Amino acid sequence: MPSAIVTGATGILGRQIVFELSRHAPQWPTVHALSRSKKEDYPDNVIHNHVDLTSSADDMASKMQNVRGDYIFFAAYLAKDSEKEAWDVNGAMLENFLTALTKTGAIADVKRIILVTGAKQYGVHLGVPKNPMLEDDPWLSGEEWPPNFYYNQQNILHKFCKEHGKEWVVTYPNDVIGFANGNFMNLSLALALYATITKELGQDLVFPGSPTFYTKFDCFTSTKLHAEFCAWAALEPRAANQAFNVVNGDTESWQNLWPKVAKYFGLRVKPDQFAPDTKGYATQAASRLRLSSTPAPLESSSVTLHEHPPISALAPQLGLRDHTLTQPSKVEQQIDLVKWAQRGEVREAWRRVAEREGLQEDVFEKATWGFLGFVLGRAFDLVIGMSKARKAGWVGYEDTWECLEGVFGELGERGLVPRVK
Structure with missing residues (x-):
């Protein structure tokens, strides 16, 4: 053996x-x-x-x-x-x-x-x-x-x-998508924390990443x-x-996953989440929580990546020389998650939730907000082929939403986010 x-x-x-x-x-x-x-x-x-x-x-x-x-x-x-x-x-x-x-x-x-x-x-x-x-x-x-x-x-x-x-x-x-004790470079954990705090603030769930990426494809x-x-x-x-x-075998998009994330946490997707005027998002919490003053507008961010995107290496062979895809790519966040996590009302909301639910309070400080922002902010498709593994005899498959839902449940069981009843 x-x-x-x-x-x-x-x-x-x-x-x-x-x-x-x-x-x-x-x-x-x-x-x-x-x-x-x-x-x-x-x-x-x-x-x-x-x-x-x-x-x-x-x-x-x-x-x-x-x-x-x-x-x-x-x-x-x-x-x-x-x-x-x-x-x-x-x-x-x-x-x-x-x-x-x-x-x-x-x-x-x-x-x-x-x-x-x-x-x-x-x-x-x-x-x-x-x-x-x-x-x-x-x-x-x-x-x-x-x-x-x-x-x-x-x-x-x-x-x-x-x-x-x-x-x-x-x-x-x-x-x-998974879980490990003490490992906070974790897409699922930061996403669950974002949804949990959004709910505590009385807000609708807004996709914080790239509006372009929301309808593009990714493999998990x-x-x-x-x-x-x-x-x-x-x-x-x-x-x-x-x-x-080695990916799950399905090709997903956040336009499909985001409403499911919202439903899981008892939220709804903000109907006009990509509207240019974001003041409504900030004032929504103020009115519901009866704050004395309106929070400052949420900050967005845009970062330009390497001067040569990977596709440029193959552009001549693909017939894409001088195509717009060969221009530098961006990571765009309509809500900069690192700055969002530093906001007073966000931190106070987490403190209330953690105390009320008996959660590990330091989880919020250790969450990798920059990592989640990058994952959600890439304004381009990421499609990964599994043909080679299939031809070698591999038949494994996982439904990405079911996988994400299962990890959310495990995070709740371990006291990192509230259990969803």
Whole structure:
């Protein structure tokens, strides 16, 4: 029976891989969960190991003497302020970890290494990509592009596996929907907090992101589906030495999801949410809560992304040279969520809700409002193809709304937002 090693075991994707493997104890009798801290109560077949992946290979090896596995799931990630820092730190974590396996001799047991990355592979943080995004799209690795740490990690992995005769798999999830204790870079949590506070303020739910993106398309990844894919890809012969997109299988838009979010939290979508005059949104709360003065108008924002959107790399071949899509893309927020979260009436509303419902009050301070603003503010389509995985035999599918609804429920059960009755 195979055994596994999972790094980043308390992260939003790594945590779910641990629990997916542990659900199938007869197939995966031993799962080593590696992280700097333990935030979970693991099943009996999971062994937690305190390992700091930012330490040296020698330090890691000293803590991994009894850590052995047939399959490695590398889901560790460390956010950094600059692309160069992310390249250096995340590349070093992977390289030092692999070196540590050779120092302990554990590499002799390894059959396949699964590396978790993301759709940043396609430059979605830089602007309009080519749609649909496919695994054989060229890497944006010329001098005109900022460093992409996923490319560094994949090059490290490919070189290591070639030298040691091991197989590899790489996954590209996008806009992940899931939950992890203490992990606040979470689209679902920030979205639930936004809706909860909107309700407390007596307002209709307004989409804070790009009015353009509201009717465009996006593809999401359930952490549970991604974990199931990783378990499948570890053992599937046709998956060897391949990179795969891993998204739910449906293509969604916020024009479809937003009314469902509103209904779930007992709200309605503001009928004219994209009307130029937003004063009504600010005064609505004032009248319902009988405030002595009207809150200041809500601030919008617009940020221009990289001078070359990803699609420009393929524009001549696609017949799109000098097309408007090759102009710099924008992230637009009709309600700047970072500034919204700093407003006095917003913070006071959260304090009231947290006290009344017995919630973890510090959740609001730790929520990544900038991350949600970016996800909702990209004014372009993000369509990710699943044909390669389907041809290899993968049949997994998840309904994105059902996935989001399930995570909202879990957040309520854990006391991060009010339970929805």
